Amino acid sequence: MNxxxxxxxxxxxxxxxxxGDAAALERVYRAxxxxxxxxxxxxxxxVEDAEDVLQETFFEVCRSIGQYRGxxxxxxxxxxxxxxxxxxxxxxxxxxxxxxLDEEFHRPTMKVDGGLxxxxxxxxERLPETSRAVVWLHDVEGYTHExxxxxxxxxxxxxxxxxxxxxxxxxxxxxxxEARA
Amino acid sequence: MSHLSxxxxxxxxxxxxxxxxxxxxxxxxGCAACQAELRxxxxxxxxxxxxxxxxxxxxxxxxxxxxATAARRVRRxxxxxxxxxAAAAALTLVVLQRRTETAQVxxxxxxxxxxxxxxxxxxxxEAYNPDARVTDGVTxxxxxxxxxxxxxxxxxxxxxxxQDARNRDAALLRLWQERVGLLDALVDxxxxxxxxxxx
Numbered sequence: 001m002n003x004x005x006x007x008x009x010x011x012x013x014x015x016x017x018x019x020g021d022a023a024a025l026e027r028v029y030r031a032x033x034x035x036x037x038x039x040x041x042x043x044x045x046x047v048e049d050a051e052d053v054l055q056e057t058f059f060e061v062c063r064s065i066g067q068y069r070g071x072x073x074x075x076x077x078x079x080x081x082x083x084x085x086x087x088x089x090x091x092x093x094x095x096x097x098x099x100x101l102d103e104e105f106h107r108p109t110m111k112v113d114g115g116l117x118x119x120x121x122x123x124x125e126r127l128p129e130t131s132r133a134v135v136w137l138h139d140v141e142g143y144t145h146e147x148x149x150x151x152x153x154x155x156x157x158x159x160x161x162x163x164x165x166x167x168x169x170x171x172x173x174x175x176x177x178e179a180r181a
Numbered sequence: 182m183s184h185l186s187x188x189x190x191x192x193x194x195x196x197x198x199x200x201x202x203x204x205x206x207x208x209x210x211g212c213a214a215c216q217a218e219l220r221x222x223x224x225x226x227x228x229x230x231x232x233x234x235x236x237x238x239x240x241x242x243x244x245x246x247x248x249a250t251a252a253r254r255v256r257r258x259x260x261x262x263x264x265x266x267a268a269a270a271a272l273t274l275v276v277l278q279r280r281t282e283t284a285q286v287x288x289x290x291x292x293x294x295x296x297x298x299x300x301x302x303x304x305x306x307e308a309y310n311p312d313a314r315v316t317d318g319v320t321x322x323x324x325x326x327x328x329x330x331x332x333x334x335x336x337x338x339x340x341x342x343x344q345d346a347r348n349r350d351a352a353l354l355r356l357w358q359e360r361v362g363l364l365d366a367l368v369d370x371x372x373x374x375x376x377x378x379x380x
Binding site: 019022025026029033034035038041042047050051055056058059062063120121123124134135139140145152155160161163164168171174176178179 | 187188191192195214221222225226228229230232234235236237238239241242244245246248249250252265269292312
């Protein structure tokens with residue numbers, strides 16, 4: 001996982017944050033607020049859920065920052081908490097996530113070149129929750145199938161098949177299907 | 182060999198060699214259509230990575246900080262209160278056993294009752310475990326204020342234990358009753374909010 005978000009003076013800030021210094025903890029929050037929210041919003045169904053995940057994540061960061069030993073990047077540590085909280089939220093909400101339901105309700109919104117097509121943002125939004133979580137964690141955040149399977153409590157095969165299904169749908173909804181002779 | 186499926190193309194992007202990968206790579210090397218499909222897949226992933234970051238509409242730091250501060254305070258108070266209250270409770274029981282006058286027994290029983298109610302409410306809060314839940318800013322602030330007042334009461338309870346026995350029981354009863362009232366309010370704050378958001 002690459003560390004795209006860097007906290008300046010991280011050693012000093014971390015040391016103060018571990019001692020419970022509110023200003024230092026706020027520095028950590030400000031550094032990672034947007035990427036954590038973005039990850040949560042890409043995985044969760046609603047803005048409210050994503051805001052809850054943001055709050056839960058940083059509450060956990062404030063509570064557990066003493067346990068962060070600096071083995072990996074701080075962003076990697078914060079991100080793993082955020083991903084875990086977002087997936088917990090998915091499990092708790094127990095949204096229906098069936099193919100039939102999604103095919104039924106997630107109709108393309110725009111016609112291009114005589115075919116049906118939607119933009120990537122809309123297509124991603126319309127993926128079933130589990131598929132969307134897998135495609136985001138794998139393709140964007142850079143988690144491996146093993147890591148995703150561990151976080152979701154599923155098998156590696158499950159993660160792989162969800163990724164392939166997500167791409168099959170994205171390809172169709174984006175109008176990228178081309179017949180191969 | 183027929184063209185590669187999307188599953189196979191997705192698998193080809195993974196590090197390491199899985200069963201069938203070598204055959205698939207061999208096909209890919211000589212198939213322009215599959216190469217184009219793989220490029221489209223890679224472009225799609227690149228576009229996903231390039232999507233603009235979504236930002237929260239509201240600043241959540243005040244709520245996070247308020248909750249984290251309350252949690253730290255509760256942890257500190259628990260450690261401080263455990264010793265003090267255990268000693269206070271033991272002392273109260275010993276004193277109550279030695280008292281024989283009817284009025285004193287009545288007060289002692291009342292203190293016992295109110296302490297039992299206090300313990301019961303503590304257990305309700307413990308079972309609800311507010312530390313492990315998301316709390317909005319208003320709830321966190323109200324809960325924090327109630328916890329502060331309970332902490333003040335606990336210190337008063339410790340002080341009252343040191344007073345002369347003749348003055349002690351009435352004060353103890355009043356303080357324990359006040360403590361139960363505050364705990365009741367704290368339980369209400371947490372559980373009412375929880376029922377509103379459907380926990």
